[in-house]
Amino acid sequence: MPKLQGFEFWSCTLGGARHVVAPMVDQSELAWRLLSRRHGAQLCYTPMLHAQVFVRDANYRKENLYCEVCPEDRPLIVQFCANDPEVFVQAALLAQDHCDAIDLNLGCPQMIAKRGHYGAFLQEEWDLLQRMIVLAHERLSVPVTCKIRVFPEIDKTVRYAQMLERAGCQLLAVHGRTKEQKGPLPGPASWEHIRAVRKAVNIPVFANGNIQCLRDVEQCIQATGVQGVMSAEGNLHNPALFEGRSPAVWELAEEYLEIVRQHPCPLSYVRAHLFKLWHHPLQVHQHLREELAKVKSLEGVSAVSRELKLRCQAGVGTAGCHACAGREALSVTRGLVLCRRTCPGRWRERSPWEACLSFTGSASPTSAQAKYAKCDQCGNPKGNRCVFNLCRGCCKKRAFRETADCPGHGLLFKTKLEKSLAWQRDQSRLQEPQQPGLGDLGPGGPGSFSEVTGSALT
Template sequence: MDSSFHLVIPVVHRVCPHPPLSYDGVEMPKLEGFEFWSRTLGGARHVVAPMVDQSELAWRLLSRRHGAQLCYTPMLHAQVFVRDANYRKENLYCEVCPEDRPLIVQVTGEFLWGPAAKGPGPGWGSWQLSRLFQFCANDPEVFVQAALLAQDHCDAIDLNLGCPQMIAKRGHYGAFLQEEWDLLQRMILLAHEKLSVPVTCKIRVFPDIDKTVRYARMLEKAGCQLLTVHGRTKEQKGPLSGPASWEHIKAVRKAVAIPVFANGNIQCLRDVERCIQDTGVQGVMSAEGNLHNPALFEGRSPAVWELADEYLAIVQRHPCPLSYVRAHLFKLWHHTLQVHQQLREELAKVKTLEGIAAVSQELKLRCQEDMSRQKEGEKPAGGLPFFHWICQPYFRPGPKEGSRENGAARSKRALEEEEGSVDVLSKNKQKKQLRNPHKTFDPSLKPKYAKCDQCGNPKGNRCVFNLCRGCCKKQASQETADCPGHGLLFKTKLEKSLAWKGAQPRLPDPQQAGPREPTGFPEVVGSALA
């Protein structure tokens, strides 16, 4: 490893010892690969995915009650986790719960996950709850520092290499580290050496199966002990998601000697069983399917209000931000809100947990009225497999068909421009217009700015170089010049510094100075000591 690479290990006070590593004073080796999966994770097959603002403690506990055997925390940002004690407290330390194991912590660019809740003893080796943490990071040192702070609260640390969103592209983490194999090797190798819990990874596939297999083998060789493969590329997201490729997942499973979880195309228990059979993976992870039906792993489709009421009761004991609760109820009640749309606005506006519970209760009453009016032999509307008050999958619509001439899908912005975008505003623009009725979104009325000669950003109106502030600062520094327009005075400050130095009296040379007169200090000190 590069000799210039240094690791700063923070001081960590153990809240509870990691059970697999120490029992009755006897140190135990860190479990790896299949031994880790079978013993620490209890051979977990039904896994709840890490979901930003959605896989919080209350939702994990609900999912565990209904068949989930392993959960991940929401993705945590490693750099913030190391820097901010409140972030650690809110996202991990305050959410420690004996029922919430096994658990894996996931990090962006950095990652963390946790140990099993029970050590050897009665029932050891039988099913236990695990806790995993996921981090995002792109710096080996930061990633390991975050993982060290988290390892005593989870069963493993997961490195997020699968996030395809724009925020991951801007932050340079998640799926946008896919091509940086040297960096990923360093991160995983260092974490594998320094942590007392295993390191896992969650990845997306490349279009080419062979490259995906080489990628997975590289991660395994670096020290990854469990691999979750989402069978979509980083370009497959939102309306362009499309089906996940189980062929990629199957090829990875055959190529590596560590446990593999599959992610993608999971909407019901039959999908779970079929995926395991077709790909040979050890477990199956669900994200969107779990959000619409937390009882997915039980093979049940209960009434929505049954799970909504249960979730709200858990939130009373394990509070979380109101935005999380609202988002969960929008998912659970998704199909019902298409029928009773006036309650959608109510759910969006309420500001308290009691208010959300009241809207959920009203939806329950509306559904029961719909059930009482149901005719014998009546089929669900809208092509749904069940009536709207039953938990069921949500199938994301594909992109709108484009013009017949080119067959390409047109973007939302293109459609807005075509329709004028003044009369048809997005919800976000409508909110802005509510706050400021005089605001206009007509592009022809927007002020025009002259562009910087170097980077294209708006230039300063009084810049002597005709540049933006960033480019101006760089050029003025190189040329030791001033730009009053941007308040940059490199030349003036240099001239003042030279003038001040020239005005200072020169100190005499110590070698040319005569013998110094002795002071009375030694005598005073001597008399004091005497």
């Protein structure tokens, strides 16, 4: 049977998938993929696998792919990082019988990718990438796809995408950020770049970046014309994102842990997922955060999760009321308490989040108490120094939407954008032809390079 290509591959093999879980190192393992599929994901990628290690280490293959295959986990794309055409193809040949396509990672911007010379740090080596894609396209029985990041220039990004398409790439996942946009200052992803790529190529395109809820998915598809939308960070905080729901966090945690019992994975993966799922309650119950970080078994992790569920559902009414230090406090949702008997006025007038006590397990009304105010948009505790009076999740959405900063939550969308624009202006000045008659261009002299460009080189 001939290998399907382009839109035929997307519509038939991938079932016209629109809701996609991104490849995430140590985070898109089988258990998480199955959880995401139960809640609306139509296509998943494996975590990034190292092609050279995959070729030489049978245990690595077994742990990361062969033992993780199950009928429910399809369609599936296996992603590799590589910088050698032969090694990439050898790894892909070993994996192709267990998936529906092989993806070349050209988007990882992390320092480990720079040291290993792969991911986004190959995006200037077009001859090498062309050879890798051509060879894989010729020798594999499944299609080859690519996940890329954009260049600052839209036209260069378009030419880059067209080069990969000519080489044999059958689907492009485009992360709308440059390789410099990473870490705590990522800045907004450029849907304009993604839209330009989509118009310029004749293969399916997935968009990645700025996806926090189902409405973002719909807006992205409408704005860019892509075939599907890929989520990473949004999916980690809410694996039901593609359903348009935000279930109680303990429901998702319990369901995930049950899947892990059936399909075991390293405890570090499980712990990392629970830190994301329980993000807001763990800000309140700091001692349970420390406990979750220390436990050494799946049962220990499950016990912490059950305790968090109890605190969030009802709490325990042995702690004193924050409003009046009364002993008969009424337990309320998420483990925070306010006294109905001695503080009826405050009970009626204010949300429990606005005058509440994080349960400490002590019967003493003089126990250490902490005040948590409610987010203006949801029931989570807001950041004490948030400029919008929101929790981190709501703050991130608003700060991105308005291209604003919130130092209290470490969100610097405006600052990053300004730095990016300043960098682009500097690059433009550097590329401008020198004007005749500028005199001596020696360091610091009249008409020197720093004087002409208006910038200091460092």
